[in-house]
Amino acid sequence: MNPDPFDALGLPARPDLSDEQVRSAWRAIAAATHPDRPDGGDLARYTAASAAYAQLRTPWARSEAYADLTEDGEPDTSPLLAVPADAWPPPVPPWQPLLNLAWVPARIRRGRPLRLLIRATVAAALSLVVLHLIPGTAAAPADVGGLIWWFVLTGRKDLAPPPER
Numbered sequence: 001m002n003p004d005p006f007d008a009l010g011l012p013a014r015p016d017l018s019d020e021q022v023r024s025a026w027r028a029i030a031a032a033t034h035p036d037r038p039d040g041g042d043l044a045r046y047t048a049a050s051a052a053y054a055q056l057r058t059p060w061a062r063s064e065a066y067a068d069l070t071e072d073g074e075p076d077t078s079p080l081l082a083v084p085a086d087a088w089p090p091p092v093p094p095w096q097p098l099l100n101l102a103w104v105p106a107r108i109r110r111g112r113p114l115r116l117l118i119r120a121t122v123a124a125a126l127s128l129v130v131l132h133l134i135p136g137t138a139a140a141p142a143d144v145g146g147l148i149w150w151f152v153l154t155g156r157k158d159l160a161p162p163p164e165r
Helices: 018-035 045-057 059-071 097-112 113-133 139-159
Strands: none
Touching: 018 045, 045 059, 097 113, 113 139
């Protein structure tokens, strides 16, 4: 098997290739080398191209294959490495997201507090109904957790934007 799947498909070794670029490269090689062709095709090249396509089929897999190539000593031409270290934003301290919670009451007041209250009431009422109908079963905590998750995801629309926006 070819250690460089990008080379097997005739593609540049870049993790930002699109799915269509990889698929069209594989289809071109497969059409030219398939063993069912009248001339017999090229089984070795077809097999290598199919394995490379299987390895590069998804964006995540392409980035993994690219990372494997760069670990083996090939030079990295990533534009991110050209940026000086002092140009990167400073890391966020772990306590910083907790400060954003201090803005929640103000965001509720400036947002749509009545709609948020209605959502909270619906989530609480449905949670009580679930706990009343199926108490003590394994599904009850999952259902209540799902209702809480629904409230968190849908309730964000009723908050005012954060002050830094």
